[in-house]
Amino acid sequence: VHEGRFLALVLLMASVVGCSGFGAGGYSEVRIENVTLKMPLTDAQPASVIFDIAWENSFRDDLNWDAVWLFVKFREPGQSWRHAGISPVPSAHRIGENNGVLATLAPSEDGRGIFLHRADDGFSSIDWDQVSLSWPLMGDGVARSTPVEIEVIALQMVNIPEGPFMVGDGTTVAALLAAQFERGLSQQPFEINSEAAITLGGGGENSLGNHNRRVSSATAQQFWDDFSNESKQTLPAEFPKGFRSFYVMKSELTQGEYARFLNLIDTSQQGTRNPFPNVSVGEEHRYAISSDAPFRVVPYNRAANWLSWMDVAAFADWSGLRPMSELEFEKAARGDRYPGPGEFAWGPEAPPAGKYVLQDNDTPEELISNQGPGANVAFDGTIGLVSSVSGPLRVGAFVPLAASRLGFGGSYYRVTEMSGNVAEMVVTVGRSVGRRYQGRHGDGELSPAGNAAGEEVEWWPGARRAARGGYEVLNADGIGTRGGDWTFGIRRLQVSDREDINKPADHRGMRWGGRLVRSVDR
Structure with a gap:
């Protein structure tokens, strides 16, 4: 069943062996670059978190698709890193240049992050420029005059229908x-x-x-x-x-x-x-x-x-x-x-x-x-x-x-x-x-x-x-x-x-790792 889809994906994967440059500062297979924070004219307006994103081996067919789960951390001077609450409204976010691959931006209802994935069927690399996420500053108690550091983190995910x-x-x-x-x-x-x-x-x-x-x-x-x-x-x-x-x-x-x-x-x-x-x-x-x-x-x-x-x-x-x-x-x-x-x-x-x-x-x-x-x-x-x-x-x-x-x-x-x-x-x-x-x-x-x-x-x-x-x-x-x-x-x-x-992983072990999930919002 659907074996053709696996062959297509494997051929795509083989074609990109040896590509370099991926990895956000040596931490991830997803490349996030040119991260900037555009502050609004008033405190009542949202800021924009802007960046370019790319990853290999993206797919979508009639069964399921891959995605990245994106979330933003920020830090004010002398403070700890905190989680930014982005807008839960899909139209508040956009992609400036999709380079030929249409995108879907699906923010979570709780504002903890956003899923980005291809909108149409296909197998290819993703290279989206000028992705802009809307960040309501007032929700996190941040003034637009405050200098803020930001980090954009991406985790690769797969949709289970x-x-x-x-x-x-x-x-x-x-x-x-x-x-x-x-x-x-x-x-x-x-x-x-x-x-x-x-x-x-x-x-x-x-x-x-x-x-x-x-x-x-x-x-x-x-x-x-x-x-x-x-x-x-x-x-x-x-x-x-x-x-x-x-x-x-x-x-x-x-x-x-x-x-x-x-x-x-x-x-x-x-x-x-x-x-x-x-x-x-x-x-x-x-x-x-x-x-x-x-x-x-x-x-x-x-x-x-x-x-x-x-x-x-x-x-x-x-x-x-x-x-x-x-x-x-x-x-x-x-x-x-x-x-x-x-x-x-x-x-x-x-x-x-x-x-x-x-x-x-x-x-x-x-x-x-x-x-x-x-x-x-x-x-x-x-x-x-x-x-x-x-x-x-x-x-x-x-x-x-x-x-x-x-x-x-x-x-x-x-x-x-x-x-x-x-x-x-x-x-x-x-x-x-x-x-x-x-x-x-x-x-x-x-x-x-x-x-x-x-x-x-x-x-x-x-x-x-x-x-x-x-x-x-x-x-x-x-x-x-x-x-x-x-x-x-x-x-x-x-x-x-x-x-x-029923054997709890209650201590650190050489064979134990992790994998996590997120429900699709209704």
Whole structure:
């Protein structure tokens, strides 16, 4: 289904290998240049944040499209960086020169940011000049006479369309069971066809079962789901189930993106969010962010590891995004196709055997010199702890030499690394602390201690009332991981594998990274 679209994208990607100049100050694959702030004539008028933006491998077809999520940070003299509230009115923003590719500008209703994406079908690079975002100064208490520094940040995203999809894959082989979802007791996939409440467990025909929460003997009972064939729970209507359209980060959070985040928060917040003190010398496993501010990293596009859930939650709040649920994970990985038993994000084909060898190691152009013609993925069989690599690859590492979706390990919706590289932190449906999640977005601001904070995170996993008042994400209760990583074997790579869904990422680990989402406004 739609295999032609994958071939077209791969040909486009191959055509731009070797292009240079991308990366905003060495932090991102999106190039943002010529940033200026045009102040209005009166305080009642909005300012204009003006810049040029470019990125490679943009696409749109009858199924979905890629986009960038843009947001603005500003700083007044002697003050901390703050999140700018841009106008929620689409007509308030414009692009001066589209260079032949029509654009859609879709600001969020809460003013936390704006999605930019191509308006028409096509596959090409994006190069838009004189993008102008409207910033109502009065909303942020800024006078037009105040000298202000600004930073424009862009995260690459992929749209996941609204519609029904299946969870679970029909696995019946006892050795492969890892609490995969099923319809009742049928051992068949379960269809998510709305955002309505779902009965979990109990064995009913229309319930969402979990193979009686069967997992490997290595997983202690304390990490099992709290529903089974005999016991029921309810997944509330407010929990994001993936039926509604959302955007997901195109690739895993990179070390460059995390370094830029560290540079745009206060010193006290950096002390909380800097992973370096937890990374032992000789055990970095490709973690490359410098130890102190200003934070630097080469290469900027390597997947971030050594993160805890509290780190990822802080980045989500700071960027106006939110955690991904485990149901949304399955949709982003599989699409709306009927599942096959034991399938991976790219399909049913088995991962390769043999360790990868890197070319241009420690550069943004890093390649796999012995990349195979079939499926490619970073897991224990190709990397692992005992190899010359021993850590995550750069995001999209397989794309330049791939001849198909299979070759770069992409999901149905062209999301990369949904299987392997670093483990994806997602909200579990298997515990009450996960099921209370309501999918609210971050507001761009952290607590003084550097934690995700505010009324919007009250129902996020790990949120607790803080001593200073309000809510902060202080632990990882309700968060697990899906998709496997560079240290685990084949089983964890399977889209429906839930072996680690109730094991909280409550400390910094060499295999843990992040990927975040944002709901499409109604």
